[in-house]
Structure formats: C-alpha cells, structure tokens
Amino acid sequence: MNDSAIQFARTLVEAARAAAGKPVIRTFFDEPTFTATHVVHDPATRRAAIIDSVQDFDQAAGRTSHGSADALVAYVREQDLTIDWLLETHAHADHLSDAPYLKQQLGGALVIGREIVTVQNVFADVFNEPASFKRDGSQFDRLMGDGEVFALGNLGAIALHVPGHTPACLAYVIGDAVFVGDTLFMPDYGSARADFPGGDARTLYRSVRRLMQMPDETRVFLCHDYKAAGRDTFVWETTIGAERADNVHVHDGISEDEFVAMREARDKTLGMPRLILPSIQVNIRAGHLPEPDDNGVSYLKLPLNLL
Numbered sequence: 001m002n003d004s005a006i007q008f009a010r011t012l013v014e015a016a017r018a019a020a021g022k023p024v025i026r027t028f029f030d031e032p033t034f035t036a037t038h039v040v041h042d043p044a045t046r047r048a049a050i051i052d053s054v055q056d057f058d059q060a061a062g063r064t065s066h067g068s069a070d071a072l073v074a075y076v077r078e079q080d081l082t083i084d085w086l087l088e089t090h091a092h093a094d095h096l097s098d099a100p101y102l103k104q105q106l107g108g109a110l111v112i113g114r115e116i117v118t119v120q121n122v123f124a125d126v127f128n129e130p131a132s133f134k135r136d137g138s139q140f141d142r143l144m145g146d147g148e149v150f151a152l153g154n155l156g157a158i159a160l161h162v163p164g165h166t167p168a169c170l171a172y173v174i175g176d177a178v179f180v181g182d183t184l185f186m187p188d189y190g191s192a193r194a195d196f197p198g199g200d201a202r203t204l205y206r207s208v209r210r211l212m213q214m215p216d217e218t219r220v221f222l223c224h225d226y227k228a229a230g231r232d233t234f235v236w237e238t239t240i241g242a243e244r245a246d247n248v249h250v251h252d253g254i255s256e257d258e259f260v261a262m263r264e265a266r267d268k269t270l271g272m273p274r275l276i277l278p279s280i281q282v283n284i285r286a287g288h289l290p291e292p293d294d295n296g297v298s299y300l301k302l303p304l305n306l307l
C-alpha cells in the first residue's frame, strides 16, 4: 500500500525520537464531559497548540462559562508559550468547544477537518439553520485534509483524515505523538461509537488500522476516557504498540467484519450523549453561540421527535 501520509507520519515520529525533540504535553481533564484537552509545545521554541478545548456548560441553567479554558490560559502564560494552533479533532457531540474564547485570549489559528462541511450540511438541516449559517467551514481559520503538513515550532506535524466516528475526524501527528480524537480509546475501553449521522463502523475500522501503521513507540493521546471495568483512574495516554496488542475492540487479529458486527451491535444499545443537541449547534459554528435573537439573547434549539 502506498500511503504517503502515513509514511511521512512515521518519519516524523522516528525523527522526533532520534533527535530528542519530543513535544511536551500537558493534559487537562474535564470530568463532567470526560474530555482530555492537550496543550502541546515544542520545548525549543515554546510554540504551542491546544487540542480539543471544553467550554463549561450548565445545561439546566443554559449558562456557559470559561473556567476550564481559563486554566489553560493560566498554564500557557505561566509556561510562556505562544499558541499557533487551536486544533479540533472533530465536531464533538458531548461537549462544547471553547476555541473562540481561547483564540481571543491567546491567539492561534482554529483548525478542523475539511469534511466539516459535510457535518455542517447534515446538522444545518436537522436544526433548520437560517441562511446566515454558512455551510462552507468559514467559521474556522483553516480546514485541513489528509496528509496536510504543518509545523509546531521546530517540530513537524501532519493531519491524517480518520473518518468513521464522524466524516470529518482528523488525527494530528506532532513529533512522536498522535492525537487521535475519538477514533480510539484506552486499550481496555476500545473504540468510539460509529452511529452518528455520517458515521460508519467499517470506515472507522479502516481509519484505526491505518493509525496502527505508525511505529509501536508512537505516543497516543485520547480525547476521552471513561475509566474501564476494574480501573479506578482516568488515563488518556497510551502507545500504538499497546493499542495493537491489547485494544479490546480492534487489536491485531480482529477482522473488519468482526469489528463491524461488534460495533454495530454495541451502538444499538447506546443512548444519545447528554449534551449532543447543544454541542453540535455550537461546534458546527466552531464554538460560537448561535447569532442572538433581536432581544440580544442566543438560543439553542431542541428538535422534537427527529433524532
């Protein structure tokens, strides 16, 4: 198979390991939504990226706030980092992104996968969005496609398109680390659901197996952890080697058909995520609240008997 993006990603990991130029990664875990936000920096230049931030949301009160983001801002300032990138692995269905607030506080270009336009199209119909809602990804600063190369200071980086959980999912390889979003979870927990609109278990399997062509030593950082039976602490870091050996859903030796049968059966048992309706409406806007009504208040919609 001639997969030049994966080959390039492998060279990045090997180069970072050989040169001791590994990114420094500090993770902030949001327990209400089980989300891991990663602040990644190049120690040589102190250029940094924030991956998958969380906007605090009290659904009962309809109130948003920025306590989680402010903890990131304090860390970035204390470490004297310069934010070049605000990277989203996908349009999350379980928490609101706080990228616009972080951009205002710290700067950085807001990035998501090019296929976000597909996600915007599907959900703009679900929420009957007005014509003023653009379905072209223009709410973001940059849309990346598979194999798109970028830099974090002196560290090389590449985006990998890993659809399946959603059509727009990206994994970001930075130095010797890969940020896999919701493709993989810890080996003892398995994989993400593939039953949202545009999701597909077969596609997810292929994306995961593609990631597993990275070197075994590649550090893997997850977007979520939910603990697993018999495990008492939250963990968000593993390796490609550990995923290949032990991932309960998709370790080496599990065939595509076996995975698809397991994934589809399991997804039928899952309820909708608690925050899916608010999350999607905000995240297809890159983390912005909907345009206010003529009274100056933003509203979220609740489609009845549709999903």
Ligand SMILES: [Fe+2]
Pocket (backbone or CB within 6 Å): 090, 091, 092, 093, 094, 165, 182
């Ligand atoms: Fe997700």
